[in-house]
Amino acid sequence: MHLSYLFDPLCGWCYGAAPVIGGLMQRSGFAVELIPTGLFAGEGAFPISDGFAAHAWDADQRIARLSGQPFSEAYRRNVLGNRRSRVNSGPATLALTAVRLTAPEREFDTLHAIQRARYEGGRDNGDAAVVADVLDAFALGDAARRFSSPDDELLSANRARIAEGRAAMQRFGARGVPALVAAEQDDPRLVDSSLLYSGVDALAGALNGS
Numbered sequence: 001m002h003l004s005y006l007f008d009p010l011c012g013w014c015y016g017a018a019p020v021i022g023g024l025m026q027r028s029g030f031a032v033e034l035i036p037t038g039l040f041a042g043e044g045a046f047p048i049s050d051g052f053a054a055h056a057w058d059a060d061q062r063i064a065r066l067s068g069q070p071f072s073e074a075y076r077r078n079v080l081g082n083r084r085s086r087v088n089s090g091p092a093t094l095a096l097t098a099v100r101l102t103a104p105e106r107e108f109d110t111l112h113a114i115q116r117a118r119y120e121g122g123r124d125n126g127d128a129a130v131v132a133d134v135l136d137a138f139a140l141g142d143a144a145r146r147f148s149s150p151d152d153e154l155l156s157a158n159r160a161r162i163a164e165g166r167a168a169m170q171r172f173g174a175r176g177v178p179a180l181v182a183a184e185q186d187d188p189r190l191v192d193s194s195l196l197y198s199g200v201d202a203l204a205g206a207l208n209g210s
Helices: 012-025 050-067 073-080 090-102 104-119 128-137 141-148 152-172 193-197 200-207
Strands: 002-007 031-036 179-183
Touching: 002 012, 002 152, 012 031, 012 050, 012 104, 012 193, 012 200, 031 090, 031 104, 031 152, 050 073, 073 104, 090 104, 090 128, 090 141, 090 152, 104 128, 128 141, 152 179, 179 193, 193 200
Parallel strands: 002 031
Antiparallel strands: 002 179
């Protein structure tokens, strides 16, 4: 079964879904493709305000209860509390496309590391320097070099992936991310997003019709 995982690297709910998506990728019979939607990239980026910070932290607590994923005080203080920061997934999305082109088998682990840098480490993963540090820490030298000096192939691939993600959201009526589209025998369907927080066994069982 082919699964398209629609996400944004600065989406807290996507971070919450990471354990289940990662677990599903280890199961036989499923092929998971990561497709960024650029939700907070480009014109979708915005500065962190008092109102957004309060809203985000409230949502983060719900995500933590559902998923067990940690949201640290360092994140609350250094990211949500920094009025010079922006919610900008452009750098992280570009970095993931660089990984996709150079070491595709490591893309999901890189995504999760970028998420953890923010929500656990309290680092602003909207900052290109922070994203570059993650690539370096993962010894993704080829991806790091292309990320630091994007060539036409990388930029074109990144635009195409975002366009694909946005088109899929529109086609299947996904109202946000994360979203999972399952395709078996040319019959794609949008998966109930609540299953992304119900454990990998529940998700796999639902996908298999049990």
